[in-house]
Amino acid sequence: MPDVLSAPLVVEFPFTRSLGPVQSAFLTGLRERVLLGVRTNDGRTLVPPVEYDPVTAEEIRDLVEVAPTGTVTTWAWNHAPRRGQPLDTPFAWVLVRLDGADTALLHALDAPGPDAVHTGMRVRVRWAAERSGAITDIACFEPYDGEAARPTGHSGAFADAVSGVVVPARLDYTYSPGRAQSDYIRALAERRTVGERCPSCRKVYVPPRGACPTCGVATAEHVEVGPRGTVTTFCIVNIKAKNLDIEVPYVYAHIALDGADLALHARIGGIPYDQVRMGLRVEPVWTEGTRHPDHYRPTGEPDAAYDTYKELL
């Protein structure tokens, strides 16, 4: 097994959601401790509600209040709660059919252990202390052996309904660039650029991918390229990107390193941005503590003739 690099990759983003009329009523209801379902054309009450009838496909808007008590229809014990889940101690995922509803809602049940949970058990909503119009306004469900609660007869109309929610998403990956790119990255630490040659078409790929995308065969033969190269095409970036610590304007260029059969992408420096041109000869500028060349700068050689790089744009 070759020595392959890996590193954590976390992507996080707070997505916004426009709710539309039905989900808006449902979530606003939770804020007001009112549970709302929607009535289908065949007279069933769906909780959580949907906008369109699953049987007839017709739009449905007939909101119906149901009770904050209900019955567990099935469940699964969660031994090890993860970040962002409703409870931080072990709990049961439950489907709860609220009294007055014909379908079940997924939520968490706070119970001391799996022995305390069974299908058919009675539960009630435990409301969150702080409510904003979100499914988390129900903190969780809890066991309940009292009378079924009664709906208040709410119409589903609210004065200041929520129209959107923000849903933070987070994905945790372990990223591995694979064998070929790991070799490439290690060579960069020695300030060398090493690609791989396809055994079939003989093209040199930089960075290498471990396979030739044209021939579909594995590549293994290391080929050192550069360090000098030719700017084959470029653009001048005038808008500053968030999370990118580069002053604008700057030149983003395709550079065909000498000996490589396709261009890699890098920034050009050491020359006013408006003097960069196709065919400019460049070399890497390395700085301490960075893996890649910080940028490429002119070598002072005469520009390359167009015919020498026109296939490498």
Add this chain to the structure above:
Amino acid sequence: MSKEPVAVVGIGQTRHVAARRDVSIAGLVREAARRALDDAALTWADVDAVVIGKAPDFFEGVMMPELYLADALGAVGKPVLRVHTAGSVGGSTALVAANLVAARVHGTVLTLAFEKQSESNAMWGLSLPIPFQQPLLAGAGGFFAPHVRAYMRRSGAPDTIGALVAYKDRRNALKNPYAHLHEHDITLEKVVASPMLWDPIRYSETCPSSDGACAMVLTDRAGAARAPRPPAWVLGGAMRSEPTLFAGKDFVSPRAGQDCAADVYRQAGIADPRRDIDAAEIYVPFSWYEPMWLENLGFAEEGEGWKLTESGATGLDGDLPVNMSGGVLSTNPIGASGMIRFAEAALQVRGQAGEHQLDRARRVLGHAYGGGSQFFSMWLVGSAPPDS
């Protein structure tokens, strides 16, 4: 056994805008689907299958949204297929639907594509901070701008061409009530004076970010015979793909695009696209892609596409109108953008395009591309059925 001819009998789209905060994703797709069914005078029960497309799930952060959208699209109890080919997906989705009809798997198929960009983050979805890589670039414009420069160098086009395209498409959009941008006071001078974002691409030469959906009802000969309005007939359709980056890739005129067009023309019996095709809706997210794709699609010789644009031939009153709807430059709900091109081609041959209807639109090309110029999908539609 020959293929079943495929007819477009219903077209619907939302009025595309920057943000539709009044509807959920379900509500958005529903609007387009409902309008397409109304156009075809059909009900949900008349649809045999639903084929849906959108850009990557990361955009809105809803994984496999087609599952949750089944209710809204009347798809419960029917096959639902999801197609995914990046920016070309709207076109590929329509072609998958068309193939289901052509193969006689289904008689009538609802196909739909959407994007709710106001709720999404395309930048985040496309530019993950990959470990070990050098962060260099943000946005699709920075990716495509060097290829535009390469085109300018190769063709010798004057640097005024991009602005001409943007001015034309934004003017066309004024005649299309569904277009997102309606810049009533647009002038060529304003386009030229707009800031350079990724030189050589100016702000006014880039597409907007839109919320929108587009839907079509495709059906067989029997379905077409029942349709209340003239159908558009699919005369040819094809998809091609190639890697984003490989030694020898020609970003200015990708081989996959050429091959895709050639396949469509062969199916439709088109010997000379410039002569035999009346108009084209081409996926042009940055203005310079009009002359580039005109060459890639065979409407002009290599290096000559900009001359068509410069001559006015691609204007609404030219002899090869391009992007009558205002194009992607005026409307860009990413996942839907390809289908809007396909739908516009169909609207034109049906004579249903409204104020931007062409006098002569017997055969019109719809085109989409996606990813790093790696996916292509196209169809040619006609006012007369194939082999007639």
